[in-house]
Amino acid sequence: MNTKLTKIISGLFVATAAFQTASAGNITDIKVSSLPNKQKIVKVSFDKEIVNPTGFVTSSPARIALDFEQTGISMDQQVLEYADPLLSKISAAQNSSRARLVLNLNKPGQYNTEVRGNKVWIFINESDDTVSAPARPAVKAAPAAPAKQQAAAPFTESVVSVSAPFSPAKQQAAASAKQQAATPAKQTNIDFRKDGKNAGIIELAALGFAGQPDISQQHDHIIVTLKNHTLPTALQRSLDVADFKTPVQKVTL
CATH class of the missing domain: 2.60.40.3500 (Immunoglobulin-like)
Known part of the structure; x- marks a missing residue:
């Protein structure tokens, strides 16, 4: 009796899953x-x-x-x-x-x-390459020599989180930030690309941000914080970039 009941319940789960797939x-x-x-x-x-x-x-x-x-x-x-x-x-x-x-x-x-x-x-x-942002902090995640663990950045308005599945015992992500002077951009934008050494490079065009980004590492995440810079809700998103086969798996803005 229990076996029959189990089969019936299993059949109901399969039917429900099929219905959910069909409804999409x-x-x-x-x-x-x-x-x-x-x-x-x-x-x-x-x-x-x-x-x-x-x-x-x-x-x-x-x-x-x-x-x-x-x-x-x-x-x-x-x-x-x-x-x-x-x-x-x-x-x-x-x-x-x-x-x-x-x-x-x-x-x-x-x-x-x-x-x-x-x-x-x-x-x-x-792409309109003639328009660039006043500040484009570039975060590069790639295999590097072990680096000293940094403390988490203090709470601020805009944070970029880069997730890379590294083994802390073998390798850690290296992050660098770079300020570039340019003409004002039309909007805030984020760009991901893969370089010739299979490293993942994230470039954030932050309209109106003129300071230096704070960069820290928390386990297998690199955190980039733009102090006193508010990110509109419409621009907050998560990018799944695992398909590009770099150390970067996901970028959360």
Whole structure:
């Protein structure tokens, strides 16, 4: 009797999981078209429950990664290649919690998104390299010789946390900060890239911040604190960059 009851309960759990998966929206099609000024539109179609993605941009390699929460992939072809000066390839993949589209570019780019009907339109164009921030603290996480553990930084308004799964007994993350004078930026921005030695480099353009960032290490996290600098709620986010195979796994802003 207990065995039968266990089987029934197990069957109910399987049925519930299947229903939850089925209730999530799926990406069913991807179309790309061109606009003037070298701009591209990637039109992502859904069967239901459209999700506006979160994402991040990397400059080396030049990519745009977009995450669609609680979304699946229902496409026969999940890798699309293009003979285009800007867009070279789109790759679609999914796990148990989200779908990810990775847009491989031939040069650094930027994007914005709009929901239109049952589609998400992704507008892509080249990065505007002529506009930079008054301060771009760069945090570099890479294997280094063991360094002295630093105390946690005092509470302030803006904190960047970099997570890297190091073994403290063998290697620790090295962090460096650098101030660059430039013309004012249009907005605060964060950029992740991979260098030639497989190190992860995070660059934060902090509009209006003119001081020196405080950097500390807590276990396998590097904490960068910008004192007396308020970060708008809309810009607070978490970037999953594990796919780039650097010591950096996640960046929380």
